[in-house]
Amino acid sequence: MEKVGVLAVQGAFIEHEHCLEKLGAQVVELREAADLQTGFNRLVLPGGESTVQSKLLIELGMAERLREMITAGMPVLGTCAGLILLAKRIMGKRSVDRTALGTLDVTVERNAYGRQLGSFNARADFAGMEDLPMTFIRAPRISEVGPGVEELGRVNGLIVGARAANQIGVTFHPELTGDPRLHQMFLNL
Numbered sequence: 645m646e647k648v649g650v651l652a653v654q655g656a657f658i659e660h661e662h663c664l665e666k667l668g669a670q671v672v673e674l675r676e677a678a679d680l681q682t683g684f685n686r687l688v689l690p691g692g693e694s695t696v697q698s699k700l701l702i703e704l705g706m707a708e709r710l711r712e713m714i715t716a717g718m719p720v721l722g723t724c725a726g727l728i729l730l731a732k733r734i735m736g737k738r739s740v741d742r743t744a745l746g747t748l749d750v751t752v753e754r755n756a757y758g759r760q761l762g763s764f765n766a767r768a769d770f771a772g773m774e775d776l777p778m779t780f781i782r783a784p785r786i787s788e789v790g791p792g793v794e795e796l797g798r799v800n801g802l803i804v805g806a807r808a809a810n811q812i813g814v815t816f817h818p819e820l821t822g823d824p825r826l827h828q829m830f831l832n833l
């Protein structure tokens with residue numbers, strides 16, 4: 645049985661839990677360091693506010709252990725802010741920030757679509773899935789992928805997902821579209 649740890653310190657974690665449970669997975673919420681001992685074998689990092697999530701992960705003493713688990717090969721799906729946590733490099737408006745986990749060799753730019761295009765929906769072929777619906781909310785873009793990282797798809801010319809071995813990061817919210825295919829792909833990793 646797949647037991648998925650869903651980071652639940654901030655953001656859109658409940659929607660991920662519903663998607664995963666519909667697909668038959670067991671879910672455990674990760675709210676504090678003790679929750680990292682619950683024996684989950686997959687990890688979801690939801691969307692939300694990456695600066696808040698990053699700060700909480702460090703303050704709650706969860707960042708280092710999660711980084712070790714991912715580096716050791718635990719499958720992880722990071723969506724939107726969750727992708728930002730995974731990214732090795734963040735291009736800010738003014739500076740390059742450090743990230744809480746930094747396990748995925750990509751560069752992301754936060755809030756890449758500007759205020760006017762804060763939220764929008766799109767459909768595109770993605771990671772071998774045809775016409776996947778995507779919801780973007782103050783989304784980042786992936787501006788660069790490192791060697792060994794596979795680009796999974798583009799919308800309007802911008803990279804919206806990347807994968808390296810056990811890590812999948814997407815700039816959109818797959819948990820809000822009602823389409824289970826990306827979560828299924830994650831559970832099959």
Ligand code: GLN
Pocket residue numbers: 690691692693694695723724725726728754755781782783784
């Ligand atoms: N803009 C948010 C951030 O930088 C991400 C938005 C989201 O997760 N929907 O953290």
